[in-house]
Amino acid sequence: MSEFTIPLSRIMVLERTLEHGGTATCKLQRPETSLDAQVYVENDSTTHHIKVTMGPLTSSLSLPRRLATKCQSLRDFLQDLANGRADSGAMSEEALALLEAQDSVDEVLLVGQIAYVINTVNHALPFGAVVTNDQGEVCAAVTASSKQQLADALRAKLRPGHEGLGERT
Numbered sequence: 001m002s003e004f005t006i007p008l009s010r011i012m013v014l015e016r017t018l019e020h021g022g023t024a025t026c027k028l029q030r031p032e033t034s035l036d037a038q039v040y041v042e043n044d045s046t047t048h049h050i051k052v053t054m055g056p057l058t059s060s061l062s063l064p065r066r067l068a069t070k071c072q073s074l075r076d077f078l079q080d081l082a083n084g085r086a087d088s089g090a091m092s093e094e095a096l097a098l099l100e101a102q103d104s105v106d107e108v109l110l111v112g113q114i115a116y117v118i119n120t121v122n123h124a125l126p127f128g129a130v131v132t133n134d135q136g137e138v139c140a141a142v143t144a145s146s147k148q149q150l151a152d153a154l155r156a157k158l159r160p161g162h163e164g165l166g167e168r169t
Contacts, residue, residue, distance in 0.1 A: 002030045002031055002032075003030060003079070003082075003083045004028040004029065004030050004035060004079060004082035004083050005028065005029060005030065005079060006026060006027075006028055006029075006075055006078060006079060007027070007029060010026050010027055011071065011075055013026070014026055014039065014071060014074055014075065014078075015071045017039060017041050018041055018048055018050075018063075018070060018071060018074060019043075020043075021041045021042055021043045022040075022041060023038065023039065023040050023041075024038075024039045024041075025037070025038055025039070026039055026078060028078065028079065028082045035054060035055070035082050036054070037052055037053070037054045037078055037081070037082065038052070038053040038054075039051075039052055039074075039078070040052075040053075043065065045065070046064065046065055046066075047062050047063065047064060047065060048062065048063045048064075048065060048070065049062055050062070050063065050074065050077075052077070052078060052081060054081060054082060057081065059077075059081055061073075061074070061077050063099075064099065064102070064103065066102075066106055067099065067102055068102070068114055068115065068116055068117075069102075069116070069117075073095070094119060097127075097147070098117055098118070098119065098127075100147050101117045101127050101129070101147035101150055101151075102115065102117045103147075104147040104148060104150065104151040105117055105129050105131075105147075105150055105151050105154055107151065108151050108154050108155040108158065108159075109131065109154075109158070110158060110159075112133055112134045113131050113132065113133055113139060113158070114131065114132050114133075115129050115130070115131045115154070116129065116130045116131075116132075117129045117150070120143055122143065124145060125143040125144055125145055126145065127143065127144050127145070127146070127147060127149075127150045128141075128142070128143045128144075128150075129141070129142055129143075129144075129150055129154060131154060131158065139157075139158060140154055140157035140158055142154055142157065
């Protein structure tokens with residue numbers, strides 16, 4: 001049996017609903033059947049509050065509005081629910097660690113920069129980040145062992161000469 005997936009056209013509807021709030025029906029498909037998920041999004045200035053209903057299952061998720069991967073996170077959340085990989089719909093420790101790392105990195109960005117935070121395959125340096133500008137040009141790329149080291153390394157690359165209180169490393 002194959003897994004439920006979300007077609008690209010529905011992902012685009014989810015993205016619009018995520019940005020503007022409201023309700024959307026998202027059809028998850030696999031060759032032998034389909035499943036409708038009712039997605040309710042309520043936004044405030046910092047967070048997307050999402051409630052999902054699939055048949056008798058109801059779950060919720062909160063995502064930071066500034067998160068660059070929020071649409072992918074919502075897609076993964078829906079697919080995990082449909083495929084039975086998330087009993088409560090709770091985010092994994094890994095996903096929470098990435099969200100916290102993203103928040104730490106976002107604090108050091110300059111205007112017009114976007115950060116993409118990922119897990120790496122290196123156990124000694126499990127966090128990675130790439131920062132781009134408005135034109136998509138890479139401004140910095142780093143790996144680190146913690147969210148704080150990740151933010152500090154990016155700060156040093158993005159703001160050379162401003163590492164601390166007059167200190168240079």
